[in-house]
Amino acid sequence: MQGSENIVRKAVREYGKGRENLLPILQMVRKEHNYLSEDQLREIATEMDLSSADVFGVATFYSFMDMQPKGKNIIRVCKTITCFMKGKDSIISALEDALGIKMGETTPDRKFSLLEANCIGWCHKGPAMLINDKVYTELTPEKAIQALDEYM
Amino acid sequence: MVMTREEKLARINAHQERVNLIFEKIDTQGLMEKVMKLENNKILEYIKESGLKGRGGAGFPTYLKWKLAADQKSDMKYVICNADEGEPGTFKDRKILEEQADKVFTGMAICAKVIGASEGYVYLRGEYNYLVPLLTTRMNAFNEEMNQLGLNFTLKLRSGSGAYICGEETALIESMEGYRGEARNKPPFPVEKGYLGKPTVINNVETLVYCTMIVMNEGGKFKTFGTEISTGSKVFSVSGDADVEGIYELELGMTIQEFVDLFGDGDTKAVQVGGASGFCVPRKKFKETIIGFEGVPTGGSMMLFNSTRSMYHILMNYMEFMQEESCGQCTPCRVGCQQLVKGIQAIKHKKRPATYLDDLVKLAKTMRVASKCGLGQSVANPFISIVENFREEIIY
Amino acid sequence: MSENKQKLISVTIDGTPVAVPENTTILDAAKLLGVYIPTLCHHEDLCVAGNCRVCMVEVKGSRTLQASCATPVSDGMEIYTNSRLVRTARKHVIELLLSEHRGDCLRCYRNGNCELQALANEYRIDQGVFIDLHKEDQVDISSPAIQKDDSKCIRCQRCVRACTELQSVSALCVAHKGADMRITTFWDKALAYVVCTNCGQCVAHCPTGALTERNYVEDVWDAIYDPTKHVVVQTAPAIRVSIGEEVGLEPGQRVTKQLVTALRRLGFDSVLDTDFTADLTIIEEGNELLHRLTKAIRDKEDVALPMITSCSPGWIKYIEHEFSNHLDHLSTCKSPQQMFGPLAKTYYAEKIGVDPKDMVVVSIMPCTAKKFEAARPEMMASGLRDVDYVLTTRELGLMIRQAGIDFTKLEEGDYDSILGKSTGAGAIFGVTGGVMEAALRTAYELITGREIPFPNLDIKPVRGLKGVKEATLKIEGTLEKYKFLEGVELKVAIGHGLTNARKIMKQLESGESPYHFIEIMACPGGCIGGGGQPIPTTNEIRMKRSNAIYDEDEKMQYRKSHENPEIIGIYEDFLKEPLGHKSHELLHTTYVKREKN
C-alpha cells in the first residue's frame, strides 16, 4: 500500500493535476506493478480531483491498462491477420506449454503473463510478439521459448 | 511476367532509389535555417503545388489543412504528429520514426511556423514504446535547435496504450486530453477546435516528412511522381504471402497487377489495400485497379493473399479486430460489428441461410453512412469487397 | 445591440425552405417546420452526444448521413429527413439496438413510456432480422433507491451525462471498449457501494427501463390491504403540481384537492401533508440560523457559517462524500419527510389512538433519494422505522391507474387534520429558491417584527431557474433581542443541481464564501425537477410546474410558516419550543463522513 501511494503521488507531481495528464499518469503507475489496482485508481482520482468512475472508464478503454494483477513480464502475442497467417497459433501453444499456463493467465511464480494483442506493427516479420516493450519477430515456437530465457 | 526474387528486388530497389524522398539523409538543421527565412505563404504554395494529400488514410489535402489552421485566430495552436499507426498491415511510420525522426520533427516545425503553433506532440502508439528513449533524445536535441534558431516551438511525446481508434484524429485528441478515445462530432474539425479546444493540425508521420522534402526541394521532385489525382510517392508496408515483404517507397499510380508482379509470390489471389479498413482486390481486378486516390486509396498497407488462404478466416479476423477496436459509442459500429461477426459465423455453420449475407451487406452499407467516425464507416470496405468477390468462400 | 443580431441561415428541409439562426441544429430547424426527427441520445438538458444515430438525415453533397442533433445548419443546406437512405439507416439502427436489448416490454417498468419502445412501435420492427446479442445480466438492486438493468441499456450515455454534467457526481461512467462497452460504476461495483447520491437524475433522463427507481408499490398495497395497519400517507410539496402528468393531464396543473381524494380512494387511512413539516422545518431551521448568527455576530464565537439547508437527501449524500470536512455547515434539521415520520409515529399516533407499531407511514415524493434517506440507520427517532415506504410521483401514478381512478372526475378533498395544514411557504419548498423564500419570510419577521418588504411577499430575486442565485437583504429596524443584527447585510445563495452546489462548495472550501445562508437542492429546478417526477422533465415542464407551485402559494390562506395554526398548535401542545429537547430528539439529525471516491 505504501508503495502504491508513492507512485501515484510521484506521477501526479511529475505530470501535474491537469486532466490532459491522466494517460501519462496511468501509464506510469501501471508500469510499476504491470497493472493498476483498485486503490491506485481511487488515489489517482482523488489526487487529480476526478471521480474514480471517470478514471476507471478511461483506464478500461485502453487494452494495455491491465487491471488484474499481472506477472513481472507481459507477453503479448499478435493475433492479427498476417501473424495469424504465419502461425501465431503455434507460437501461443508453444508458450502455453513452456509456461504451463493458458492464454490470459499468469504463471504461479508471477514471472509471466501471456496475452494476445492486435497488430503490433511488424506484420512483414510475423509472427511477432512483445515482451514488455521489446519486440520479437519472425518467431518459430523454438525462438519464442528461447526469448523467455532473457527474463528467467 | 515471372521474375526471380533477385530480379524483383533489383527492380524494387531501382524504383526506390529513383524516388527516395522519405529515407534520404538530409541536413534538417540547415533546412530549418532556410525555412526561418521563408515567407509562410511561400511554404504554403510549395505544399499546395505539390498536391500532397494526407498519408494517414483519409487523404485530405495537406495544404488546405494547414491553411485552415493558419487562418484561425487563437492564442494557442498545436501541431500533432499522428504516430498511432494501428492499421493492421501498416508499419512504415515505425521505420520512418526510427530512421528519420528529425525529418518528422522538421515537418512539424515547418507546420508550426506556418500556422503559428508553439507546441507540438507526437502521439506514439504504445506498441512502439521501445522507440521512446530514441525519440526523447532526438526530441530534446531538436527542441534545443529550434530554441537556437529562435522558433518558439517545443515538441513533446505522448504514448498511447493500445487502442486502434486513437489513430482517428478526434479520438486521438480525446485521448490526449485524458478521456476515452471516443471520436467527436464533426464539425467542428480539429483545425478549428482541436487539442484543448485550440486550432490543431494533425498529420501522419509520413505526410510530415513529405512536407519537409517538398519544402527542401522548393516544391520540386515530389510532384514529378504519381498521377494527376495522386501526386507523389508513398511508403508501402508489404506483408502476407509476398516474395518481398517490408517497407518500400514507391510512386503512386501503379496498378495492383504491377504491384503483385513485383512483390507477390506468383500465386496471389487477392490484395487487401489499406489494411483491415481497406478494400480487397481480387485477381480478376488486378489490372484495372490503380493504387491511389483514383482507385484504391491506402494508408500504405498492402497485404497479399495466395490461393491457400481462406477468405472466410481473413474476413473473420478483420471483423473481430473491428469489433474489439470500435470505441463502442455509436450504435451502427458497436452493434453492427458484432452482427457481422456473428452473422458470417452463423452462415458458415448453417444456422442462417446464405441469403442472410445480403442482409449483412445492407447492414454494412448502413454502417458506412451512419457511423460516427471513419472506423465504423470503413468496416463496409473489407466486408463488402470480400463478400462480393469471395461469396462462396464465405458461405461454404 | 443591432450588430449582435444573429445571422440567419437559409436551408431547405424536405423541399421546404426555412431560415433559422446560425448554430441551430438540423434537428431544431426541422422542428420549426413541424418535422419531427426521432432521437434517443439527445436530451435538451444535456450536451450533445451524437452516438445513437437514429436522428440521421441526408444532406445533399455529403458522403455520409449527418446526425441532425449534432450538426449545425449551414447556408444552402439541402436536407432530407425521410429519404430511402435515411429510412433504411434508421430502421437498421433501431434493429441493432433491439438486437442488443432484452426486449421484454410486457414485463418492463417503462412499458408504455419508453423511447425505444415508441420507436420500435413507430417503425413496426416486428420481426428481428439480426441475431439476438443481449446478455443476461444480474439486475443491480443493491441500492434502496435506484435499480440498474444493463440488459435494457441502449448505451446512449444520457445517464452518465446527467450524473456528470448536471450533478458533478460521476458515479456512473462509460467503461470498456467495443462490444464490451457499457455503462457502469467505479470498478463495476454495485450502486450502493459507490458515490451515487440517489438523486435519480440518471433515472429521469434514461429513455428506457435500464435505470428505474426501486419500486415499492406492491408493499404499499399490502399495507393498505392489511386491516391491522393504519396507513398514513404524506405528500411532498412538488407532487401536487406534477401527479397530473401521470394521469394524462398537461404539465403545470395544480391538483392538490383531487390528489387528496385519490389517496383516500386508494385506501390510505390518514391523508396528511409534508407541507406541514416543511413549515415546521422553517421554524426549526430559521431559529437555527438565528442561533448561529447570534453566536457568530454577537458572541463572536466560532460557528459554522454559512449555514446550508439540509432538506434534499441527494444533496446530503453528495456533501457527505464530496465535502465531508464541511458537514458542520449543514443545518441539523431533518428533511420535511423525516420530520413527518417520527411526528406521525409519536404525536399523531397518540392523538388518534393508534399503536405506532401498527402504523405504516408512506410518503409520496418527487424523489428517489428520499427512499435512501428513509432507510438511513439514524432515521428511527420514533423507535421504529420513521418512514416505512417512499413512493415516487411515478409510482403513485401507477397506483392511481391500477385502481382505475379517473382523475378528471374526482371531487375535491382536504387533508386530514393535524399534520395536514400548511402555508404557501411550505408549498414553495418544491421549487428551487423556495426554502430560502420561506425562511426569509419567517426569519425577517422574527428579527424585525415586520413583514419582509417585498410586494405580495414574493421574493423574486430567489426565484427562477438560474443555476446559482444570490440575494442580499439589509436588516433594519430590528427588535431589541436582535439589535446586533441592525444594519447587517444578510447574504444568501441558492444552488440547484449538484454541479451548481459544487461551485458553491468550492468557494466555501477556499474560504471565500460571502454568504450567511445557502439553499441547495440536488435536482435541477429543485423537487419539481426531482428524480422521481414524471418523465419527461424538461426546462419548459420545470417552468410550468414551478409556476403552478407559486400559484398554490399565492392562493393559500397563510403564506408564512409561523402563521400556520397547526404549527403554533404543535409547539404549544408537544414540541414546546423551537430547537428544544423534543425537537432535538425527533427533528434534528447528524451526518456521516463518506469516502470521496
Ligand SMILES: Cc1cc2nc3c(=O)[nH]c(=O)nc-3n(C[C@H](O)[C@H](O)[C@H](O)COP(=O)(O)O)c2cc1C
Ligand atoms: C479508425 C481510424 C484510425 C486511424 N489511424 C490513423 C493512424 O494510425 N495514423 C494516421 O496518421 N492516421 C490515422 N487515421 C486518420 C486520421 O484520422 C487523420 O485523418 C490523419 O491522421 C490525418 O493526417 P494526414 O492528413 O496527414 O493523413 C485513422 C482514422 C481512423 C478513422
Ligand code: SF4
Ligand atoms: S464508428 Fe465506431 S469507432 Fe467511430 S465513433 Fe462509432 S463506435 Fe466509435
Ligand code: SF4
Ligand atoms: S426498456 Fe423499453 S423497449 Fe426495453 S423492454 Fe422496457 S419498455 Fe421494452
Ligand code: SF4
Ligand atoms: S442506462 Fe439508460 S440513460 Fe444510461 S446509457 Fe443506458 S439507456 Fe442510456
Ligand code: SF4
Ligand atoms: S432536490 Fe428534491 S427531488 Fe432532488 S434529491 Fe433533493 S429532495 Fe429529492
Ligand code: FES
Ligand atoms: S499482424 Fe501481427 S504485427 Fe501486424
Ligand code: FES
Ligand atoms: S439523437 Fe442524434 S445521434 Fe442520438
